[in-house]
Amino acid sequence: MRKQKCILTYARSWIALAATRCLGKHGIYVITGDTERGAAANFSRYSKEHFVYPDPAADPDGFVDRLVDIAKSHTDVDTDLVLMPMYTEIYPVLCRQDRFEGLVKMVLPPKEAYELVRNKAELAAHCNKFGIRIPSTVVSGNADEFYSGARNMEYPAFVKVPAGSGSLGIRKAACYDEAVKTFDEMVLRYKITDPRQFPILQACAGGTDHCSAFLFDHGEFRAAMTYRNVVDFPKGKGVGALRETVDAHALEKIGRKLLEHLGWNGVCQIDFRWDGAGEPWLIEINPRFWGGLAQSIASGWVFPVWMYDLALKGRIELPHPEKSDVRTINPVLMASRMAQDLFAGRGKDIAGLIKEQRGAVNEFFSWKDPLPVLGLAYPLMVYLKHGKITPELLIGEKGMHRNE
Secondary structure (H helix, E strand, O other): OOEEEEEEOOOOOHHHHHHHHHHHHOOOEEEEEEOOOOOHHHHOOOEEEEEEOOOOOOOHHHHHHHHHHHHHHHOOOOEEEEEEOOOOOHHHHHHOHHHHOOOOEOOOOOHHHHHHHHOHHHHHHHHHHOOOOOOOEEOOOOHHHHHHHHOOOOOOEEEEOOOOOOOOOEEEEOOHHHHHHHHHHHHHHOOOOOHHHOOEEEEOOOOEEEEEEEEEEOOEEEEEEEEEEEEEOOOOOOOEEEEEEEOOHHHHHHHHHHHHHOOOOEEEEEEEEEOOOOOOEEEEEEOOOOOOHHHHHHOOOOHHHHHHHHHHHOOOOOOOOOOOOOEEEOHHHHHHHHHHHHHOOOOHHHHHHHHHOOOOEEOOOOOOOOHHHHHHHHHHHHHHHHOOOOHHHHHOOOOOOOOO
């Protein structure tokens, strides 16, 4: 019988922890890696080995060299070995995929398509070209263009670093002066000089946050599901602390059309704002696994297993998940949201949050796999160092303005 192994990156994340557990429960030998040894997924019973690699943003060549070494140590004639980058470190792998030929199987999107959807400015232009509804957006190649466009924007609006991930590199501006100030601060903070990477300004969209997740097989649709962020942190910025799966075929139809046109391969997640009835707004695309992966898996969409199968077989049939009505909770983000409400004078809202999360599946703690909770030492260290916890600090902001 052939051995099945999978190498996962970014083990500190709840994304990698969800994937590690999912793959491990399906009998796959999981090897987890990160820049830190104390990463949450490394403590999982389903992580059979773990390793440390250089920072992919600061040293992409060293990162790839390390992955190649790990792959060589697990390559064997009786082993099916898959490499599955979990976060933005997919880009160094995508750029150097020839290094892995004959060592591992991978599922990667087309490089040009990845670069397009990864950049919020280029994505906005692409959506406008193909008639996909997005909020009013100012795309600029220099400060003067941003200032000019910002004068005609309706506020509040969001200033966004084009290559930021999720809610990272996003700040809400209440007026023109605040937008200009935020733009200037971001340019300095992220040392932006490339005209393609200057922050964009995007109007707020109505509705609530919906996240549609997809699996494509060489441009052909295979699976989709959508979940809604019931509670987010920071409030109003859309990082899900409590999630639930919903029926949203209107959103999935839009995503399917767009990804088919791009010839997508592998997983992808699209953020929408939607009121559940009218025409949705497309906000951004995450060309990788997503923060609510645990919600997808708990609901029956085992995307990591499907990705593994796609890597090995080259093609897969349309999956038919056994759907489950479930909510999932991220305890770190929920606790942070409660603290935010408390310090903002919204203490009465905390009782409502406690009621909302009853019965939700904890994506960190499991009695059958309890040790990953030790990975919470990382956000604790972040708090002790900075006096606060934000998604940007938890994930790390290095290289955010690069198209990686």
